Amino acid sequence: MDIKLKKYSHGITTKIIVFLMMITCFTGAIQAAVKLDIHNNFEIVFEDNYLHSQSFLWENDALVSGLSRLIKEYKSEEHILNGGTVSEDELRSEEEDLYLSYSENSKSYNPNLGEAENYEKFKEEYGDRISQAKDRLVKDDLREFHSLLQRIKEVKDPLYYATDGVNVYKNSTQTEKGQFKTYPAYMVFEGYSREIYPKEIDKDNYFYWGNTEELDPKDQAVFVAFTEKFLNNKEKEWQENKASATKGYYQLIGFFTGFILLFLYLIIVTGRKSFKDQEVHLHAVDKLYVDINIFLFSGLTVIWVAMMDSVGFTNMDKAVIPITIPISAAGFTLILSLVRHIKSRTFFKHTLIYKFFLMLFKFVRDIYENGNIAVKTVLIVIGYPILIALTFFMFPITLGLAAWFSLRRIKSFNAIKEGVERIMDGDIHHSIDVGGKGEFSKLAANINGITDGLKKAVDNELKSERLKTELITNVSHDIRTPLTSIITYVDLLKTEKDPAKVAEYVEVLDQKSQRLKILTDDLFEAAKASSGNIPVQLERIDIGSLINQGLGEVSDKIEEQGLEFRFNYPTEKVYIHADGKLLWRSIENVLSNIFKYALKGSRVYIDIEDVGNEILLTFKNISAYELNISANELMERFKRGDESRSSQGSGLGLSIAESLTDIQKGKFTIQIDGDLFKTMIYMPKYKNDQE
CATH class of the missing domain: 1.10.287 (Helix Hairpins)
Structure with missing residues (x-):
């Protein structure tokens, strides 16, 4: 059974039969839809009765609207001939058109005169034309009045009566509202109110019954009544139309459903020989x-x-x-x-378009990949006319392609131009983005590179200016403190006679002058280290021995601070390529920083690690002060761990250490993790070929 299904489901005969059936269903659906549109309206299928149908409303809205226009607008032939239907707005519009013609064509128009004077001359000269325009409007209204009156007179049923108090239009002897309300269905429009029976008519949303809402309440009224015979005939006709429309509707649904199913089947099987066929x-x-x-x-x-x-x-x-x-x-x-x-x-x-664009793309790509901008320009200038000649039958496409290509180049050029102007105006953070590849893209990338360099230079300059400001502020503060003390005690020595007091003052002066000397030396050393004007003698150094020797020299300070040093290093000796004096000066500054700011009684860890081409020297300690600044800020000159600046440091130690490490081709960094302060010095490993 499965083999038979495979044989027939995708067979050419089956496909042809299904195709013919699909065409039949499609044609049947189109024919059913056309019949439904010609002989019935689609909405009738879903309507309940004639009085509530769209047919009833369409048939009677024309009558109600026509009667309303007769009594409100046209009234009578005499009223129209007397100009009663021509509004001031219509006359003004006609006059404005004629005045425009007068101002453009008449020699009597004088632009030097006022508008009022020109308008008076216009009315004198164009008086006949104004009168003719009014007569034309009257004739148009009269023609429309007779056409409407003829259509109204042809209506025999339903019964109607319309009056404006003077003119009456009717097709029955009844003239009273009560007489019309005796019929099975009626519509009474009088003044601002309306009475419609049965109520279902008034609930419909199709129409608002012409313009009956604007009837004059004094004397205008429209009455329409539907006799039982009229309603019975209309109901019978409507039922026949509904039955025919319902039949056509179901035919449409049936044919359309069949068409969709057959079409979907053909979509599935077309191009395949079986359900499992992937080709x-x-x-x-x-x-x-x-x-x-x-x-x-x-x-x-x-x-x-x-x-x-x-x-x-x-x-x-x-x-x-x-x-x-x-x-x-x-x-x-x-x-x-x-x-x-x-x-x-x-x-x-x-597609032809794809093949054309593919060929064109390869042509353009070859140009861009195998020539400079001059060659590209020449080839495009020569090649485009040839391409036009070869593809004259699709000239709009090639023209559109050329316009698109030119527009892209122009947009790229404008983007670069606007970007350069913005950068010239000071917006150094602006980045030019033209996308794609090519000369403009390279140019934009180069300009962005210049902008990045300029941005870095500006940032460095701002940072330098900020550091200069902080330098002045901090140096002034740190130097002024001991200097003020020196001045004060010198003044005291001038008047002091007691030798004991004099000796005490001299001791204080010695301390403050030493403090001032330290600050001055640190400042000089920081400036010298930053400039790089320090002789460097690189040699092989046993970093472990250097640290051990140095710790021995500062053992007194270690005991004084109550610190416990833990030194970890590899079992085998490791050598670095550095200047021993400068490296120890960097390490000494790090140790000095530890002695000043480490928590008393805490541990200090020193680790030496081999990290490939470099040796990493790490110092870790717990800070006695809250470290509420970043590592980058702490590396800046005159920055201290205690922001109150109550300690004896100058704030230059880490900066000097970093500068001295840099000139030895090393790297100096710090990290802060809570109260843990970590200093890391990377130095190049010594190699046998280095002398």
């Missing part, structure tokens, strides 16, 4: 380019619409079958070809 098998018609296919399908659609329109509305249902069958067969053949291209993923590749 798409194309037919002869599939050699047609996709864009040509779409063009032909659009042409068939236009032909079908034109042929259906030419047969006339009333005969359209008879012409559906002979016109639709051949055109739809050809159209769905093209659609199924498009489906096969979609399945084979060749929908875009199998």
Whole structure:
């Protein structure tokens, strides 16, 4: 059974039969829709009765609207001839048109005169034309009045009566509202109110019954009544139309459902030989380019619409079958070809436009990859006319492509131009983005590179200016403190006679002068280290021995602070390429920083690690002060761990250590993790070929 299903489900005979059935269903659906549109309205299928139908409203709205216009607007022929229907706005509009013609064409118009004077001359000269314009308006209204009156007089049923107090339009002897309300259905519009029976009529949303809401309450009224005979005939006619429309509606649903199912089946099986077949098998018609296919399908659609329109509305249902069958067969053949291209993923590749653009892309790419901008320009100037000549049949496409290409280049040029102007105006953070590749893209990248360099230079300059400001502030503060003390004690020595006091003052002066000397030396050393004007003698240094020797020299300070040093180093000796004196000066500054700011009684860890081409020397200690600044800020000159600046440090130690490490081709960094302060010095490892 499964083999038979595979044999017949995708067989060519099965596909042809299904295709013919689909065309039949499609044609049947079109014919049912046309019949439904010609002989019935679609809404009638869902309506309940005639009085609540769209047909009832459409049929009687014209009568009510016509009667309202007669009594409100036209009234009578005499009223129209006397100009009663011509409004001031209409006359003013006509006069304005004539005045415009007068100002442009008449020699009497004087631009040097005022508008009022010119308008008076216009009314004298164009008086006859103004009168003719008014007569034309009157004639137009009179023509419309007689046409409307003729249509109203042809209405025999329903009964109507309309009056404006003077003029009366009716087709029955009844003139009283009460007389009209005796009929099975009626509509009474009088003044601002309306009475409609049955109520279902008034609940409908299709119409608002002409302009009856604006009837003059004094003397204007419109009465319409529907006799029982009229309603019975209309109800019977409506029921017949509803039955016919319902039948057509179900035919439409049936044919359309069949068409959808058959079409979906063909979409699934077309191009396949079985459900498991992964390959798409194309037919002869599939050699047609996709864009040509779409063009032909659009042409068939236009032909079908034109042929259906030419047969006339009333005969359209008879012409559906002979016109639709051949055109739809050809159209769905093209659609199924498009489906096969979609399945084979060749929908875009199998188009003339794709092949043209592919060829053009390769041409442009070859130009851009194999020549400078001058060569590219020359080739484009020479190649484009040739391309136009070769593709004259699709000139709009090539012209559009050239315009697109030029627009992209112009946009790129404008983007670069605007970007340079913004950068010139001081917006150094602006980045020019033209996208893609090519000369403009390279130029934009180069300009962005210049901007980045400029931005870095500005940032460095701002940082330098900030550091200078802090330098002045902090140096002034740190030098002024001991200097003030020296001045004060010198003044005291001038008047002091007690030798004991003099000795005490001299001791204080010695301390403050030493403090001032330390600050001055540190400042000089920081400036010298930053400038790099220090002789460097690089040699092989045993870093472990250097640290051990140095710790021995500062053992007194270690005991004084109550610190416990833990020194970890590799079992084998490690050598670095550095200047021993400068390196120890850096280490000494780090140790000095530890003695000043480490928590008393805490541990200090010193680790030596081999990290490949470098040796890492790490110092870790717990700070006695809260470290509420970043590592980058702490590395700046005159920055201290205690922001109150109550300690004896100058704030230059870490900065000097960093500068001395840098000139030895090393790297100096610090890290802060809570109260843990870590200093890391990376130095180049000594190699045998280094002397």
